[in-house]
Amino acid sequence: xxxxxxxxxxxxxxxxxxxxxxxxxxxxxxxxxxxxxxxxxxxxxxxxxxxxxxxxxxxxxxxxxxxxxxxxxxxxxxxxxxxxxxxxxxxxxxxxxxxxxxxxxxxxxxxxxx
Amino acid sequence: xxxxxxxxxxxxxxxxxxxxxxxxxxxxxxxxxxxxxxxxxxxxxxxxxxxxxxxxxxxxxxxxxxxxxxxxxxxxxxxxxxxxxxxxxxxxxxxxxxxxxxxxxxxxxx
Numbered sequence: 167x168x169x170x171x172x173x174x175x176x177x178x179x180x181x182x183x184x185x186x187x188x189x190x191x192x193x194x195x196x197x198x199x200x201x202x203x204x205x206x207x208x209x210x211x212x213x214x215x216x217x218x219x220x221x222x223x224x225x226x227x228x229x230x231x232x233x234x235x236x237x238x239x240x241x242x243x244x245x246x247x248x249x250x251x252x253x254x255x256x257x258x259x260x261x262x263x264x265x266x267x268x269x270x271x272x273x274x275x276x277x278x279x280x
Numbered sequence: 281x282x283x284x285x286x287x288x289x290x291x292x293x294x295x296x297x298x299x300x301x302x303x304x305x306x307x308x309x310x311x312x313x314x315x316x317x318x319x320x321x322x323x324x325x326x327x328x329x330x331x332x333x334x335x336x337x338x339x340x341x342x343x344x345x346x347x348x349x350x351x352x353x354x355x356x357x358x359x360x361x362x363x364x365x366x367x368x369x370x371x372x373x374x375x376x377x378x379x380x381x382x383x384x385x386x387x388x389x390x
Binding site: 197206208209210211214224256268269270272273 | 314316321322323324325326329369371376377378380381382383
């Protein structure tokens with residue numbers, strides 16, 4: 167089974183802190199994604215990556231950066247956390263099957279910024 | 281950006297009844313669609329997918345219908361069970377990016 171793991175389920179940080187969210191997948195997928203999920207807004211794409219050391223901005227990249235030094239690991243970084251970054255963060259990975267592009271999600275990290 | 285929405289934010293059904301969850305998408309160029317189930321405190325789980333060259337696909341107790349004319353997607357769950365209680369949302373794929381709906385909360389009444 168595909169497994170996508172995230173380093174923390176719950177995280178509480180203070181405004182201005184630097185925050186690292188780690189995501190690891192074990193299926194050799196090329197594609198990895200970071201989303202945030204907020205009530206009434208659905209999932210919004212922050213950043214994605216199609217290959218090692220490659221990154222692309224999603225719909226809401228402001229205040230975030232990412233790192234993909236190894237194929238299996240995709241990190242989301244909040245350089246200076248703010249209260250409006252309190253959210254559920256979901257990591258996903260995917261591969262192209264030829265008939266579709268199914269995404270597999272991690273369990274999520276609920277981040278609270280005080 | 282793309283807009284993917286659900287007609288109803290909440291749905292309650294009796295155990296054993298069939299459930300229908302609807303989704304509207306906005307971009308006719310989207311070529312792949314997925315339905316996800318998300319239980320409380322968990323990440324989304326893949327349920328079923330469909331490509332744009334199909335109008336129906338069936339899985340175990342689930343069926344997805346795609347109407348490209350009106351850009352509408354639906355998920356049918358047969359013989360709904362208490363374990364089906366969750367938030368369901370659709371996703372459309374275009375240019376290798378996914379766009380997600382806000383979700384419908386399904387509650388199964390025993």
